[in-house]
Amino acid sequence: MGGSRGPSKKERKRHILEHGGKLLEERIICCKDKCRCNPIRNFPAEQLLTATNNFQSCSVGSDRFFEWYKCSIDDLPVLIKKYNASEPKIFNHVLKNAYRDIAISSQMSSHRNALKLLGCCLEFSAPALVYEHAEYGPLNYVGGIDGDHSPLSWKMRLKVAIGTGNAIAYLHNAFSRPIVNRDIIPSHIFLDKDYVSKFSEFGFSIIIPEGETHVEDEIVGTLGFLDPNYFQTSRVTEHSDVYSFGVLLLVLVTGKNSYEMMEHEEKLGTITKYVIDLAEEEQFREIVDSEILGGGGIYEEKEEEFKAFIKLALSCTNLGERPSMIEVVKELIKIERLSPS
Structure with missing residues (x-):
């Protein structure tokens, strides 16, 4: 993202519409029948960009599909998983993984041994997930x-x-x-x-x-x-x-x-x-x-x-x-x- 403040307002609205529809479909698939589907809080892009210095600092680990950031939002320590949209060939695969991750994480958030999903941000080209802090x-x-x-x-x-x-x-x-x-x-x-x-x-x-x-x-x-x-x-x-x-x-x-x-x-x-x-x-x-x-x-x-x-x-x-x-x-x-x- 360099020194910019991320996507424009128009792009953010488009991302929300696209991701929101796909995520809703994914949650319906995963939360079928009696499965619990916990509410997911929406975090504005500005909060995540500020907390991570435009995703230029606070990194604590990475994967081919995403990168982890350890930071604070509203003085609360959190972990952010930002999915990577930089590889065009696997972009759709990355998005599919992100939607499934959000849907299943929301069902698992009440389990003591699952990292609790606090919410997500859909304003970027690929979603960012916000989790509870884990000290080590x-x-x-x-x-x-x-x-x-x-x-x-x-x-x-x-x-x-x-x-x-x-x-x-x-x-x-x-x-x-x-x-x-x-x-x-x-x-x-x-x-x-x-x-x-x-x-x-x-x-x-x-x-x-x-x-x-x-x-x-x-x-x-x-x-x-x-x-x-x-x-x-x-x-x-x-x-x-x-x-x-x-x-x-x-x-x-x-x-x-x-x-x-x-x-x-x-x-x-x-x-x-x-x-x-x-x-x-x-x-x-x-x-x-x-x-x-x-x-x-x-x-x-x-x-x-x-x-x-x-x-x-x-x-x-x-x-x-x-x-x-x-x-x-x-x-x-x-x-x-x-x-x-």
């Missing part, structure tokens, strides 16, 4: 917090896993038709001041039709977290999310990226293969992030806890039968109870 921002690609922060403790990582799992299980079960997220990755998980996880991204979400177990759709998501079954068949099921969540669990316990350099092979491989190879050799100390161990050994009770967590993660990434998200969360809660306070 998003997790990085290895499941940690960027900046001058201590590594997350094992208890905190369990808390993140359970909170995120609760949000995904809610997506799958709380509405008249299951909603599959399709992009469960660390950078979509924010932490508030109490280290409560807040899931933030619903643009790739898809609804399973009533009475169906799957839906066929284009392949979207993040490599390394993408369910191989979905990748090969284009069939989306709730278990597509279970796979991605399993990879997230492996990232949390290992402190490693979703792709790892395979020992002795000098090539990249999935974190799933990396963990399976070590688990088969009972090398659990090699699997668990050294930041969790703190240089100490794994005593017997703790080893059983890590084994249970790793076994659960690998059951989620199994190419055959997988547990449901509700079953996964129940197992995580059991593991948390094993962990000493």
